[in-house]
Amino acid sequence: MGCSSGLRLPAWAAAAPARGFPPPFPPPSDWRGRRMPLARRRCIAPSSSTPSAAPSRLQQEWVWDCRGGGFGGGRRDYAREMEVAVRVVQAACTLCQRVQASLLGAASASGSGGVHSKLDRSPVTVAVIFPSLPMPDWGVQAIVSWLLSDCFQDENISIVAEEDDQTLSSSEGAALLETVVAAVNGCLVEAPKYGLRSPAKELGAHDILEAIRKCNSTGGRKGRFWVLDPVDGTLGFVRGDQYAVALALIEDGEVVLGVLGCPNYPMKKEWLNYHQRYYRLMSKVSPPTSGSWHKGCVMYAHRGCGQAWMQPLVHDFGKLAWRNSREVRVSTVSDPASATFCEPVEKANTSHSFTAGLAHSVGLRKQPLRVYSMVKYAAIARGDAEIFMKFARAGYKEKIWDHAAGVLIIQEAGGVITDAGGRPLDFSRGVFLEGLDRGIIACSGPLLHHRILGSVDASWNSSTL
Numbered sequence: 380m381g382c383s384s385g386l387r388l389p390a391w392a393a394a395a396p397a398r399g400f401p402p403p404f405p406p407p408s409d410w411r412g413r414r415m416p417l418a419r420r421r422c423i424a425p426s427s428s429t430p431s432a433a434p435s436r437l438q439q440e441w442v443w444d445c446r447g448g449g450f451g452g453g454r455r456d457y458a459r460e461m462e463v464a465v466r467v468v469q470a471a472c473t474l475c476q477r478v479q480a481s482l483l484g485a486a487s488a489s490g491s492g493g494v495h496s497k498l499d500r501s502p503v504t505v506a507v508i509f510p511s512l513p514m515p516d517w518g519v520q521a522i523v524s525w526l527l528s529d530c531f532q533d534e535n536i537s538i539v540a541e542e543d544d545q546t547l548s549s550s551e552g553a554a555l556l557e558t559v560v561a562a563v564n565g566c567l568v569e570a571p572k573y574g575l576r577s578p579a580k581e582l583g584a585h586d587i588l589e590a591i592r593k594c595n596s597t598g599g600r601k602g603r604f605w606v607l608d609p610v611d612g613t614l615g616f617v618r619g620d621q622y623a624v625a626l627a628l629i630e631d632g633e634v635v636l637g638v639l640g641c642p643n644y645p646m647k648k649e650w651l652n653y654h655q656r657y658y659r660l661m662s663k664v665s666p667p668t669s670g671s672w673h674k675g676c677v678m679y680a681h682r683g684c685g686q687a688w689m690q691p692l693v694h695d696f697g698k699l700a701w702r703n704s705r706e707v708r709v710s711t712v713s714d715p716a717s718a719t720f721c722e723p724v725e726k727a728n729t730s731h732s733f734t735a736g737l738a739h740s741v742g743l744r745k746q747p748l749r750v751y752s753m754v755k756y757a758a759i760a761r762g763d764a765e766i767f768m769k770f771a772r773a774g775y776k777e778k779i780w781d782h783a784a785g786v787l788i789i790q791e792a793g794g795v796i797t798d799a800g801g802r803p804l805d806f807s808r809g810v811f812l813e814g815l816d817r818g819i820i821a822c823s824g825p826l827l828h829h830r831i832l833g834s835v836d837a838s839w840n841s842s843t844l
Contacts, residue, residue, distance in 0.1 A: 457681055465677060466526075466573040469699060470569075470573045473694040478562065479642075515562075516609045517559045521590040522567065524538060526567075537602065538594040538607055539810060540607040541607070544591045560584050572693060597809055606628075607626050611752040612751035614751060620643065621643050624639075625638070627780075633682070634783050637786070638678070638784055644676055675695045711823075711824070712765050722768055729769050729770060730770050734769075778812070779812060795821070799839075800816030817835065
């Protein structure tokens with residue numbers, strides 16, 4: 380396992396020190412005293428570290444293992460897929476953090492007063508204002524596509540993802556494509572830090588476009604495909620706030636594993652109430668100690684394990700060590716008066732007024748926690764909130780990449796999530812959540828969930844949705 384000395388890094392990537400992959404450790408207890416998944420396998424690098432060595436796959440003995448998860452009766456073990464997915468999302472988060480830092484720095488230097496008033500949800504808009512910066516959506520999609528294909532070379536990798544290559548392939552997108560290529564290569568050169576393999580040589584524009592084009596699956600009821608949202612919560616990203624990198628694996632219409640990278644999700648619940656720029660300011664005033672887990676995490680779960688886990692970001696923590704993973708569980712709060720509920724920040728595709736009415740009728744007394752992206756799902760899975768409600772306006776259709784990873788993580792952490800009719804979300808009908816009854820309700824437990832379902836039925840006919 381090695382990286383090519385011939386790869387060209389952008390300045391912000393060249394400054395990042397490369398660290399070796401840590402050795403395996405015995406399975407420790409987590410923060411509640413439970414035993415973590417047994418480390419029955421570990422990642423072994425190829426004997427040759429020469430960049431020009433034949434591009435054979437890494438010899439993998441997988442570290443992550445779900446024991447006692449009820450996978451008897453012939454159901455397959457997804458340890459290999461899970462570990463690759465976590466490592467790939469870790470790498471993708473690094474690219475996003477670097478681009479976000481560059482974006483906020485450029486906005487500050489331009490005297491625009493930040494990006495709040497000038498940028499909408501479109502990565503193209505960001506590219507027009509700051510043309511020298513790589514956009515993370517395409518870069519993350521290219522990285523995830525290339526790394527998954529490299530790790531599973533003998534398999535037909537099928538990926539459903541949000542972005543296409545139309546903008547980058549146009550004559551007007553040549554400069555933007557160049558920045559994306561540089562960003563992707565700058566990230567892939569550090570792949571060994573995550574236990575993955577770097578390309579033998581620098582990827583060109585054609586390679587990047589091909590990687591993005593591979594993400595052209597339309598999903599469906601049969602077969603196996605990955606689902607990727609490269610940057611969920613683009614508006615949060617460009618505003619320097621919460622966003623997520625979401626990757627899930629669906630097999631025969633069922634989500635079997637989910638990984639959610641939340642680069643700005645603070646380790647202390649209280650920080651969710653503040654805009655991320657305030658957290659960054661306070662971190663400068665009182666810097667965290669080196670190697671401490673102070674911000675950002677990757678959460679992951681495997682269907683049937685009855686457990687969900689999180690680990691610190693390699694970009695923040697300095698190394699990928701599975702011993703740093705912690706089990707997460709939903710909150711035990713069942714009294715609506717003590718519950719915290721989340722909803723989207725944006726009003727474009729949800730009704731704040733309807734959820735406010737529901738909250739009042741159910742007995743919720745706290746102000747809503749408005750958070751960008753699937754970080755809302757992470758908050759419920761980790762016990763930082765108890766309820767998420769979203770009721771889309773007429774004509775809006777939910778996409779599977781906006782929910783697949785988060786839904787599974789909540790379920791395995793002990794939560795309940797359905798549509799407003801109490802039915803499971805259906806990920807088997809293409810790129811949209813077809814057949815969705817009115818909206819989505821996620822709760823930390825069945826008591827809160829039952830009360831909200833009843834309130835929806837009682838209030839729906841009087842709503843304007």
